[in-house]
Amino acid sequence: MTTETRAFQAEVQQVLNLVIHSLYSNKEIFLRELVSNASDALDKLRFEALQAPELLAGDPELAIEIEFDDTARTLTIRDNGIGMSHDEVVENIGTIARSGTRRFLDALSGDARKDAQLIGQFGVGFYSAFIVAGDVEMRTRRAGADANEGVYWRSEGKGEYAVDRIEYPRRGTEIVLHLKDEESEFLSAWRLRALIHKYSEHIAFPIRMRGEKEEVAEEGAEQTATPGAMETVNQAAALWARPKSELTDDDYQGFFKHLAHSDGEAVSWSHNKVEGNQSYTSLLYLPSKAPFDLYGSGRDERHGLKLYIKRVFIMDAAEQLLPAYLRFVRGVIDSDDLPLNVSRELLQDNKLTQQIRSAIIKRVLDMLDKLAQDQPEKFANFWREFGQVFKEGLTEDYAHRERISKLLRFASTKSEGAEQSVSLADYLGRLRPNQTAIYYITAESHLAARNSPHLEAFRAKDVEVLLASDRIDEWALSYLHEFDGKPFVSVAKGDIDLSNIPDGEGVSAPPSAELPEGLAERLKAVLGDRVKAVRGSARLRDSAAVLVVDQHELSLHTQRLLKQAGQAAGGGAPTLELNPTHALTARLAGETDEARFGQWATLVFEQAVLSEGGQLEDPSGFVRRLNDLLFGA
Numbered sequence: 001m002t003t004e005t006r007a008f009q010a011e012v013q014q015v016l017n018l019v020i021h022s023l024y025s026n027k028e029i030f031l032r033e034l035v036s037n038a039s040d041a042l043d044k045l046r047f048e049a050l051q052a053p054e055l056l057a058g059d060p061e062l063a064i065e066i067e068f069d070d071t072a073r074t075l076t077i078r079d080n081g082i083g084m085s086h087d088e089v090v091e092n093i094g095t096i097a098r099s100g101t102r103r104f105l106d107a108l109s110g111d112a113r114k115d116a117q118l119i120g121q122f123g124v125g126f127y128s129a130f131i132v133a134g135d136v137e138m139r140t141r142r143a144g145a146d147a148n149e150g151v152y153w154r155s156e157g158k159g160e161y162a163v164d165r166i167e168y169p170r171r172g173t174e175i176v177l178h179l180k181d182e183e184s185e186f187l188s189a190w191r192l193r194a195l196i197h198k199y200s201e202h203i204a205f206p207i208r209m210r211g212e213k214e215e216v217a218e219e220g221a222e223q224t225a226t227p228g229a230m231e232t233v234n235q236a237a238a239l240w241a242r243p244k245s246e247l248t249d250d251d252y253q254g255f256f257k258h259l260a261h262s263d264g265e266a267v268s269w270s271h272n273k274v275e276g277n278q279s280y281t282s283l284l285y286l287p288s289k290a291p292f293d294l295y296g297s298g299r300d301e302r303h304g305l306k307l308y309i310k311r312v313f314i315m316d317a318a319e320q321l322l323p324a325y326l327r328f329v330r331g332v333i334d335s336d337d338l339p340l341n342v343s344r345e346l347l348q349d350n351k352l353t354q355q356i357r358s359a360i361i362k363r364v365l366d367m368l369d370k371l372a373q374d375q376p377e378k379f380a381n382f383w384r385e386f387g388q389v390f391k392e393g394l395t396e397d398y399a400h401r402e403r404i405s406k407l408l409r410f411a412s413t414k415s416e417g418a419e420q421s422v423s424l425a426d427y428l429g430r431l432r433p434n435q436t437a438i439y440y441i442t443a444e445s446h447l448a449a450r451n452s453p454h455l456e457a458f459r460a461k462d463v464e465v466l467l468a469s470d471r472i473d474e475w476a477l478s479y480l481h482e483f484d485g486k487p488f489v490s491v492a493k494g495d496i497d498l499s500n501i502p503d504g505e506g507v508s509a510p511p512s513a514e515l516p517e518g519l520a521e522r523l524k525a526v527l528g529d530r531v532k533a534v535r536g537s538a539r540l541r542d543s544a545a546v547l548v549v550d551q552h553e554l555s556l557h558t559q560r561l562l563k564q565a566g567q568a569a570g571g572g573a574p575t576l577e578l579n580p581t582h583a584l585t586a587r588l589a590g591e592t593d594e595a596r597f598g599q600w601a602t603l604v605f606e607q608a609v610l611s612e613g614g615q616l617e618d619p620s621g622f623v624r625r626l627n628d629l630l631f632g633a
């Protein structure tokens with residue numbers, strides 16, 4: 001024996017401890033995780049066997065077995081899948097190769113229910129064995145390797161593990177859990193079967209357990225009990241390949257949980273068998289909750305669709321089948337026509353793939369239309385969870401821009417709170433007489449948008465403005481030039497002329513945008529390059545001043561975001577607009593002392609910067625100036 005003891009990578013131990021402690025209240029999921037690993041291993045073998053059929057030699061029927069021994073207090077999960085070599089065991093089980101681990105650790109909330117959903121998404125599934133077992137043994141052999149190339153692994157989950165090379169007579173992996181004293185509940189055929197039905201019903205391979213013991217009465221001998229034969233416990237058929245009429249909502253939800261590695265529900269699904277110039281089956285789900293890393297890297301390999309070809313699992317996250325802005329969709333595509341040796345590259349320029357992809361996009365948009373129409377509350381929830389991702393579609397999918405636009409939801413000056421609930425159709429239904437554009441504002445936060453001075457004239461005219469404060473908004477909206485013939489116009493850009501629109505109820509006539517003679521020139525002379533120009537404003541009612549960029553420039557807040565990210569913003573200086581009716585304007589116009597005029601002018605400019613959410617170049621200078629002017633120094 002050449003048993004080697006190795007230490008877990010520090011992060012593995014940390015994950016292990018977290019998994020054991022935070023998931024205890026949901027401990028039964030260990031079985032789901034180990035069965036799911038076994039099923040993945042079978043999928044991988046079946047895939048490799050396409051090129052190398054000899055891998056299946058002598059043991060062609062792929063299956064998972066679950067056995068327990070109540071005397072030894074062990075529970076065994078066994079598969080005849082791909083198995084692992086010595087190096088793979090060390091790599092896969094002793095370290096966490098995936099870069100997501102750090103994020104996993106950060107994401108754990110201590111809320112066991114939520115954390116339980118994270119576990120599968122992060123590939124810490126194997127470690128869940130230690131929730132119920134004080135000691136875990138594994139025997140495994142890579143498919144195609146010789147009998148003496150088996151690997152033995154054992155650990156108590158406390159900092160180190162042992163590995164050794166052994167003889168192992170069969171292909172695949174066997175995991176033996178030595179259950180802790182208090183976990184006897186898992187030494188029950190009834191309990192285990194119930195768990196398999198609950199979590200693993202839709203694994204496409206048979207999961208087998210031993211049947212009831214058979215009492216055999218032999219003549220002249222005592223009654224003896226021989227163990228029953230192995231029997232299949234789950235459905236063991238690809239769910240999507242079964243006819244719709246046979247499937248219940250529970251079946252679909254159960255399969256969704258398996259796909260999504262989560263306890264969350266699907267909001268809706270669409271199951272279709274397509275026959276024609278090519279045949280394939282698609283089963284697409286809209287989830288009710290976003291995985292927490294949807295926005296980060298967002299393209300984790302566990303997102304998206306699983307591609308099968310004639311029931312053989314080919315790959316996860318077939319991004320060629322689904323554009324990135326629909327990456328929240330889960331599901332399966334099973335094609336009869338794609339070649340079995342397909343690769344990601346091949347998928348890319350395959351005509352069949354392109355057809356499937358555009359059919360899937362239509363199906364998903366159909367599902368969303370239906371949800372918006374029939375179940376607006378569920379659609380609102382969808383929008384909260386996935387709206388930001390969905391908006392990327394404006395930039396990505398030109399062909400469906402109109403359909404995407406109809407599904408967009410915004411906060412607006414005519415809706416309550418920050419909730420994005422206004423559709424563009426709602427907006428058009430509330431156009432004011434002579435209103436020819438759809439107005440919006442982008443800002444860092446919802447409050448900054450809602451309270452922006454840019455909105456003052458729009459309020460006075462009772463014109464609705466869409467409030468866009470998601471990070472993606474400025475970028476996404478720049479692709480949305482018009483809707484139903486009405487152009488999109490930012491209220492913070494260019495010249496705004498609302499003079500043809502009647503005043504709102506109880507609002508006095510708009511002030512003229514004319515500044516007192518010569519004031520604009522005096523201000524420009526003081527402010528120099530900080531402003532492009534100074535002019536009277538038709539936007540303002542209560543505020544003294546506001547900064548405006550040209551129609552085709554990035555908004556000031558986006559320029560700031562770019563600058564923070566180290567990119568050249570490229571915007572010129574903004575234009576300062578001054579409210580002709582404000583007391584400060586009168587004060588400026590009446591100031592004859594040039595030094596004092598300079599102080600007032602700078603202060604007005606700085607106010608405009610601040611109300612825009614911007615940063616002052618010289619904050620302490622601002623405070624000094626303000627105090628000087630307040631106390632008449």
Ligand code: ADP
Nearest residue numbers: 037038041083084092122123124125126127173
């Ligand atoms: P995940 O399955 O999410 O990647 P796990 O911690 O559950 O994370 O497993 C880590 C890795 O160990 C797997 O990706 C796989 O490569 C390997 N592995 C786990 N169980 C098995 C098994 N039964 N057969 C073969 N390989 C396995």
